[in-house]
Amino acid sequence: MPKIVRERHDAIPALAEVFREHGFEGASLSLISERTGLGKGSLYHFFPGGKDEMAAAVLADVATWFESNVFAPLRNDADPRKGIGHMLTAVETYFQSGMRICLVGAFALGDARDRFAESIHRYFAAWRDALGDALVRAGLERKEAKERAEEIVAAIQGAIVLARALGEPAPFRRAMRRIRAMVMR
Amino acid sequence: MPKIVRERHDAIPALAEVFREHGFEGASLSLISERTGLGKGSLYHFFPGGKDEMAAAVLADVATWFESNVFAPLRNDADPRKGIGHMLTAVETYFQSGMRICLVGAFALGDARDRFAESIHRYFAAWRDALGDALVRAGLERKEAKERAEEIVAAIQGAIVLARALGEPAPFRRAMRRIRAMVMR
DNA sequence: GTCTATAGATCGATAGAC
DNA sequence: GTCTATCGATCTATAGAC
Numbered sequence: 082m083p084k085i086v087r088e089r090h091d092a093i094p095a096l097a098e099v100f101r102e103h104g105f106e107g108a109s110l111s112l113i114s115e116r117t118g119l120g121k122g123s124l125y126h127f128f129p130g131g132k133d134e135m136a137a138a139v140l141a142d143v144a145t146w147f148e149s150n151v152f153a154p155l156r157n158d159a160d161p162r163k164g165i166g167h168m169l170t171a172v173e174t175y176f177q178s179g180m181r182i183c184l185v186g187a188f189a190l191g192d193a194r195d196r197f198a199e200s201i202h203r204y205f206a207a208w209r210d211a212l213g214d215a216l217v218r219a220g221l222e223r224k225e226a227k228e229r230a231e232e233i234v235a236a237i238q239g240a241i242v243l244a245r246a247l248g249e250p251a252p253f254r255r256a257m258r259r260i261r262a263m264v265m266r
Numbered sequence: 267m268p269k270i271v272r273e274r275h276d277a278i279p280a281l282a283e284v285f286r287e288h289g290f291e292g293a294s295l296s297l298i299s300e301r302t303g304l305g306k307g308s309l310y311h312f313f314p315g316g317k318d319e320m321a322a323a324v325l326a327d328v329a330t331w332f333e334s335n336v337f338a339p340l341r342n343d344a345d346p347r348k349g350i351g352h353m354l355t356a357v358e359t360y361f362q363s364g365m366r367i368c369l370v371g372a373f374a375l376g377d378a379r380d381r382f383a384e385s386i387h388r389y390f391a392a393w394r395d396a397l398g399d400a401l402v403r404a405g406l407e408r409k410e411a412k413e414r415a416e417e418i419v420a421a422i423q424g425a426i427v428l429a430r431a432l433g434e435p436a437p438f439r440r441a442m443r444r445i446r447a448m449v450m451r
Numbered sequence: 452g453t454c455t456a457t458a459g460a461t462c463g464a465t466a467g468a469c
Numbered sequence: 470g471t472c473t474a475t476c477g478a479t480c481t482a483t484a485g486a487c
Contacts, residue, residue: 106291107377110481121482123453131482187375189431190367192292198433205431231428231437232421232444239424243416246374246390248383252416259417295463306464308471316464 089127089138092117097139101184105136105193133196136188140200143184147208150175155211161218165264168212169257172237179244179253186238209234219264233260274312274323277302282324286369290321290378318381325385328369332393335360340396346403350449353397354442357422364429364438371423394419404449418445 095117099108110132114121128134150171158164176183185204188197209230216226240256280302284293295317299306313319335356343349361368370389373382394415401411425441 102377104289104291104376106289109479111479120452120454122455122484125482126452182375186427186431189427190372190375191289192287194430201431202433205428228440228444231440235424235428235437235441236417236421237424238427239420239422242371242374242423242427243390243420245379246371246386248387252420255413255416256420259413294461296461305470305472307466307473310464311470 090142092119092124092127093139093142096135097142097184100136100139101182101187104187104191105132105196106191108132136193136197137200140185140188140197140204144200144204144207146175147204152207152211155215158215161215162265164215165212165219166261169261173254173257176237176241176253178250179241180250182245183238183241186241205234216264229263233263236260275327277304277309277312278324278327281320282327282369285321285324286367286372289372289376290317290381291376293317321378321382322385325370325373325382325389329385329389329392331360332389337392337396340400343400346400347450349400350397350404351446354446358439358442361422361426361438363435364426365435367430368423368426371426390419401449414448418448421445 096113099113099116103109103112110121110124113132113135114124117124119127124135125131128138130137151168154167154171155161155164158167175181185201188194189201189205194201209227212233213223213227213230216229217223219226221229236256237260240253244250244253281298284298284301288294288297295306295309298317298320299309302309304312309320310316313323315322336353339352339356340346340349343352360366370386373379374386374390379386394412397418398408398412398415401414402408404411406414421441422445425438429435429438
């Protein structure tokens with residue numbers, strides 16, 4: 082498929098897919114070049130820091146997307162339950178019912194963890210805290226809310242692992258349904 | 267640390283640690299050689315199929331360990347709740363409260379998934395089914411038991427992701443405590 | 452900005468001496 | 470069985486023409 086790349090940002094989606102499919106180590110520059118439609122010269126023009134900078138840019142883009150589409154609604158929606166419902170819908174679409182992995186979660190399990198430790202930590206802490214806030218506003222006691230938030234974020238990550246391992250989206254979909262039921266109760 | 271390697275099997279623990287720490291792609295033969303204490307010649311003597319065969323041997327070893335220490339107790343313990351309690355204790359030790367990742371889960375998220383799809387599928391299906399059996403014997407209806415088993419296996423995997431991402435064992439320990447409470451209820 | 456060519460290191464894997 | 474030496478391929482990254 083043809084790609085129009087005029088600035089660095091245009092290459093990010095293709096970069097993200099390559100890192101998701103092959104991991105940090107598995108994403109070779111030749112593969113990246115092929116999938117972005119950019120020669121190595123262009124890649125190093127946009128990302129002088131090489132593969133590290135490409136992955137960092139992808140992580141930053143993911144963080145921005147989640148901040149806008151998941152965390153902010155959790156914190157700001159007048160009805161916290163609506164914010165959580167919004168999160169679940171967004172997450173189900175984003176992860177394609179578990180058939181598309183969470184790049185940050187995969188990095189957390191792999192060799193790239195130390196390299197991007199701060200970004201990874203920030204992503205999960207922000208998610209957990211935003212969800213915890215929503216649960217407090219929904220009426221839960223603070224300590225209970227924090228633990229529930231942690232449980233839900235972990236459940237989503239685990240559902241992705243299981244869905245990918247079994248090769249079917251059903252475990253992910255069931256997990257989303259369980260979370261929805263738990264929250265709306 | 268010195269290693270005594272007389273047969274193929276003696277190299278498996280070191281191999282497993284290298285694959286766990288660096289992933290399939292990240293585990294280079296020179297790193298494997300260093301950590302097992304075996305030269306490349308010896309490695310290819312024991313594993314003629316190269317890195318693929320090494321990883322396959324590790325996965326087989328993991329499967330055997332879980333079969334003996336986790337799945338069999340789940341299926342055979344006269345008191346199914348005791349079997350589940352045994353599973354949780356074994357898992358907490360094995361994964362070092364989330365500071366040691368699940369190799370099969372990490373492979374499921376990474377590039378190695380396609381290569382070892384069958385082993386990965388079998389591992390998670392066996393775990394889910396053995397736990398489901400135990401829950402049926404504990405009195406749950408079959409459909410409810412299957413869903414609970416899936417939920418628990420996913421919760422463990424998600425707890426590992428979160429613990430690794432946040433760099434602390436607490437999320438994993440809390441998840442184990444929640445599962446225990448859910449089952450014993 | 453984008454390309455080709457290529458450097459320099461490291462990859463997985465093999466050969467052959469011992 | 471284990472080692473050293475080394476193969477060809479591939480890796481990340483750079484240089485320089487256009």
